[in-house]
Amino acid sequence: MDYTTLITSRYSVRSFRKTPIAPAHLALILRAGQIAPTAGNRQPQRILVVQQADTISRLAEATPYTFEAPCILAVCADLRKCWQRSADGFCSNLADTAIVTTHMMLQAWDIGVGSCWVCAFDPFMVREILNIPDHYQLDCLLAMGYPDPNAKPGPKHLDRKPLAETVFFETFPA
């Protein structure tokens, strides 16, 4: 798939087959996260791969958005490892994990694995269920699996603002 086709055809998959992700596919997806750029190349991402059905069932108590996926990645950043800007304390954690997750999401789609980025969860519950260390920020869950044959894009998928509302040239309007 060429890049334009890849990003145009991808959509948030919310209905999955029960089939586990093939190890070779999972390896490619994790490799895509590994090679993503991060601030100062510090690679603060810490990714927990959750495939055990009982753990995923417990996660379903912390979010309605597990979609009974066969695999959920908990994408965290080790706050001790992130790059910080001295001028204002800006911390790269969310930018780093966002690009790592995007790399994985797009690689997944290229090999027929669907995914849905999930931030609507009870962070306290998820942290406890997954035993996430205090110095890790939990930035998102990525529910992944082979799309159910009936999977289709959600109603918001094609709803994009015109570029004129989001992109400006040379100066922002007053």
Ligand SMILES: Cc1cc2nc3c(=O)[nH]c(=O)nc-3n(C[C@H](O)[C@H](O)[C@H](O)COP(=O)(O)O)c2cc1C
């Ligand atoms: C940061 C972020 C958080 C999201 N959280 C959720 C979520 O909690 N539950 C969900 O069903 N989808 C979630 N999504 C998916 C968006 O709803 C989806 O990307 C958007 O509606 C556009 O649809 P599309 O991905 O099919 O193009 C999230 C996406 C992003 C980037």
